[in-house]
Amino acid sequence: MLAEPAIDPVQIDRRDKITLIGLNRPEARNAVNQDMARQLTVAFQAFENDDRSNVAVLHGIGWSFTFADFHAEVGGNKFMKRLRAECIRHSIQ
Numbered sequence: 001m002l003a004e005p006a007i008d009p010v011q012i013d014r015r016d017k018i019t020l021i022g023l024n025r026p027e028a029r030n031a032v033n034q035d036m037a038r039q040l041t042v043a044f045q046a047f048e049n050d051d052r053s054n055v056a057v058l059h060g061i062g063w064s065f066t067f068a069d070f071h072a073e074v075g076g077n078k079f080m081k082r083l084r085a086e087c088i089r090h091s092i093q
Helices: 032-050 080-093
Strands: 010-015 018-023 055-060
Touching: 010 032, 018 032
Parallel strands: 018 055
Antiparallel strands: 010 018
16 A cells, blocks of 8 residues: 655745745645644745745645634644734734
């Protein structure tokens, strides 16, 4: 029996000066779990340190973009509050 290939819950694509950060858990309506939270943190840190990108666009892959979290997995909504604060901070710079 062949194992299913691992799918990254976060996909990063760069187009010119734009970084696209895709939530890739369509089977869970792109809800954020621990693995995705870690990868989102890494993705936004990489964006922040990349002088070639001026803007990051967070989007959902699949039929839905749901910016929800699994409270039990992520530890309440602490990560989501931090991520929202980071998004706001970047949008006003």
